[in-house]
Amino acid sequence: MGSNVFFSVKLAEDHRSVVMLDQRRLPAHKEYRNFYSASEVAEAIRKMVVRGAPVIGVAAGFGIAVEAQRLLNCEDKESYRKDLKLACDLLEQSRPTAVNLSWVVKRMRKLLSVEYDSEEALASALIEEASLIASEDVAINYRIAKLGNQLIPQKANILHLCNTGALATVDWGTALGVIRMGHVSGKEIHVWVCETRPRLQGARLTTWELQQQSIPMTLIVDSAAGYLMQMKKVDLCLVGADRVASNGDTANKIGTYTMACLARLHDIPFYIVTPLSSIDTDILSGEEIQIEERVSDEILRPSGESLIASETTSVYNPAFDITPASFISGFVTEVGILQPPFTLQVLDKLKKEYQSHIVN
Numbered sequence: 001m002g003s004n005v006f007f008s009v010k011l012a013e014d015h016r017s018v019v020m021l022d023q024r025r026l027p028a029h030k031e032y033r034n035f036y037s038a039s040e041v042a043e044a045i046r047k048m049v050v051r052g053a054p055v056i057g058v059a060a061g062f063g064i065a066v067e068a069q070r071l072l073n074c075e076d077k078e079s080y081r082k083d084l085k086l087a088c089d090l091l092e093q094s095r096p097t098a099v100n101l102s103w104v105v106k107r108m109r110k111l112l113s114v115e116y117d118s119e120e121a122l123a124s125a126l127i128e129e130a131s132l133i134a135s136e137d138v139a140i141n142y143r144i145a146k147l148g149n150q151l152i153p154q155k156a157n158i159l160h161l162c163n164t165g166a167l168a169t170v171d172w173g174t175a176l177g178v179i180r181m182g183h184v185s186g187k188e189i190h191v192w193v194c195e196t197r198p199r200l201q202g203a204r205l206t207t208w209e210l211q212q213q214s215i216p217m218t219l220i221v222d223s224a225a226g227y228l229m230q231m232k233k234v235d236l237c238l239v240g241a242d243r244v245a246s247n248g249d250t251a252n253k254i255g256t257y258t259m260a261c262l263a264r265l266h267d268i269p270f271y272i273v274t275p276l277s278s279i280d281t282d283i284l285s286g287e288e289i290q291i292e293e294r295v296s297d298e299i300l301r302p303s304g305e306s307l308i309a310s311e312t313t314s315v316y317n318p319a320f321d322i323t324p325a326s327f328i329s330g331f332v333t334e335v336g337i338l339q340p341p342f343t344l345q346v347l348d349k350l351k352k353e354y355q356s357h358i359v360n
């Protein structure tokens with residue numbers, strides 16, 4: 001369905017490692033690295049070798065599969081399931097805000113309570129489940145892209161934050177997937193790419209992806225967004241999500257809330273583009289979402305080397321913020337463009353309809 005000249009994550013053919021494109025080195029270097037255990041994958045997620053809610057979930061699933069394969073070589077089979085549960089805990093805790101991590105780990109954990117004839121059979125089931133999660137991600141994003149394309153006028157300037165493309169998923173992406181579908185379908189699209197301080201996912205990753213897809217774009221500093229809106233140069237804002245609460249409050253990259261406030265002030269549609277797996281029906285509102293705080297060096301040393309302020313400067317570096325539901329025009333998901341509240345019953349019903357649509 002999608003056709004990129006790269007992949008974000010995959011399971012190695014021998015099932016002994018997870019292969020990831022090291023996003024910290026883009027755009028200068030396209031380097032794939034192998035990770036051979038759950039703890040190596042958890043460390044890679046923490047250090048943002050891969051980042052973006054859907055893909056860190058998929059990477060965690062593969063991390064458990066690889067661990068299951070690795071533990072088959074250990075003498076002590078008694079502790080096989082116990083060690084796999086510990087691997088699940090480790091991966092689930094690798095980053096706190098994106099719910100996709102616990103969503104995937106929960107799916108994998110379910111298999112740990114099923115009786116299999118052997119450890120080998122359990123390992124095969126885990127590999128199969130992780131691979132299924134990865135292929136579902138592609139189908140879901142493709143559907144999101146198709147549905148979201150309805151929101152894009154024939155000619156549009158779209159504002160985007162962070163990176164929500166094929167790098168942040170297995171393929172297509174969420175908000176960037178919609179943009180890509182709009183472009184492929186012949187619309188005249190131009191993207192304003194917010195550089196996305198401090199990790200520069202917009203400048204380093206989104207520009208790289210858009211260039212490969214020949215989608216017209218312009219890079220801006222994050223603080224230029226308001227000025228562009230004031231100049232009537234933004235028609236639509238499309239961003240992703242790390243966790244959506246039942247009431248629609250949404251955690252996404254730091255700066256999303258600012259963009260949503262500005263969009264409201266200027267009467268510009270502001271959509272969250274997200275798979276249902278990022279909706280956490282267990283929490284009522286954004287107040288319950290844990291916001292990840294990252295190290296001061298991300299702000300003090302943007303290039304990774306030279307300091308832009310003295311080393312002793314006090315720094316606060318929240319990686320995400322919460323946009324209240326009332327600032328969001330709608331949620332583009334694989335089952336349609338939705339409005340909160342999101343309850344388990346409603347989402348389950350919509351998922352079933354979606355699955356029967358896929359089968360038919």
Ligand SMILES: CSC[C@@H](O)[C@@H](O)C(=O)COP(=O)(O)O
Pocket residue numbers: 051052053054098161162163164165168169173174175201239240241242252253254319
């Ligand atoms: C489809 S990606 C959706 C979100 O995960 C994305 O907008 C985002 O905030 C990513 O943050 P990151 O810190 O780069 O993992």
